[in-house]
Amino acid sequence: MTSPFAAAAAAGRIISHRPTTIGILSRRSPCRLLLRPQTRSITDMERQTRQMNRSMARMDKLEAPQPSMRTGQTNAMLEEVAELLLPSTFVTPPFFRRPSIFTETRDRIKFEWVRLKIKAQDLVSRYLARLWHSDPFIRKDLIPSAEALHRNMYTAYARGDIDSLSRICGRDLYHTFRNRIVSRPSNVQFSWKFSGYNSRSRVMSHKVGMLGQGKGDENSIRQAVVRIDSTQTLIKGVDGKVVKGTGEPTRTVEYIVLSKRRRGGVPESPWVVWGTVTESGMDEIRAHGIPPQQGDSTVSGSGGRWNR
Template structure:
């Protein structure tokens, strides 16, 4: 959320991001993020994306789960694992930037656009493969329901609810609608606020309606090689809005100069967990916001992913 300046609103934790390549190297021991299973089509490789996690999250989150932890997880409903499983942006998430974000050389522009087209093709093939695998028989309907028409309204509702809860300091609401990592980060930012300060936030209007909101990425990726491995479904929706924020002192008066109105574009990522045994999915939760992909960043992340897969 671009409620700038973040530090003055106690939102500094929201800007604590680990870059994709760094996180890929840190995730070398994480067994929960495996290359796509055979159902997801061999060509749909998982290139590393802009993966956002909080530095406030536990440093041990990158450790491979123990045997006892795996047994405990196996005894739980797959969809109940959503808060813990949705800890990062799915590798391979490609958010096409505006034209100003493209590289200047024409050749690089074309290659960058070609990479985006390839990623979108892989998304379609992978998602279609997973949906096809939910068909009990060849002539029956798929049990997995995409319901794409609900994705944008859901993202808008979660985006607004999270911003209001953050401004109000409502930790219960944050824990209810956010992934575990994001919730830890936002609750830490609430705890770091100066005593006696209150914050207000308001969504004035949605802007640039011709282009926003729009779905920028829609990925489904298994968390393991097993046939019954949970599947992460992640959607990134670009939202353009005009927002107003204000800071109040302990007496309830507006802090001079704190009331500001700004127009921002945010790539809001939300996710859920699909149980491949029943094809039921958990409630949607916010994962974070994603920066547009850059030409150099994409090349570095592809290289980091190749090194990670080679080491395994």
């Protein structure tokens, strides 16, 4: 059995930092439905990476725990890793938001090279999951699961259904939704309606983080990013009266992150919503050579239509 410290070291190699806030990503929408994404600065990410490396170095020097302690500690670390975004999560923007091949040729070449490199790494991670864990290489349940969870999550959040959210959302996202529901005034009501999809949902990223040391060690995290372009309507009521400015159908593009985990000897967990991520851009590629490991897993609550 792999020691918890070996698992922690492996986790340190695939995890970059804890994300901060979730939001519905609607850059092209006339109004934000829920949230505004917040991005860590490069300095903050470098500082957190150094802290993670120092923590891993200290753990490597500790004496190994007794066998009776290993299972519980390994499971606790796996729970913690499940709430982090896997590194090099690349969300390709549309062609018109990529660097121009005519005026920014060098940047465009670099952008496409990084995109292809990370796509190849994702394919390798999925191939290893198939080789070691007998997982399907292509998950046919990805898009149907993302669309169903997307609709159920916002419907439950609007009506304040905390029990349903506990089954739909990851730990951090659930606690944030729960706190906002508990603090919602009793005279405020929300109604969320789904009108339809404006285009087919697409899988933008699909990768597996292997926490074990080889075949037979089945601790892993699977994450996927699905682009959902839909028309939604949010109605807010106060004392039974509709608030002006709500109730208008809004086209919203979101990059929903799904996550599931596998423990040794335990069947793979169902998909849950981890949060959202933004499209990858050139600033991060220039700074790191790869896109940042940024994302949103909690509600920011600033400037969103839910707070009107």
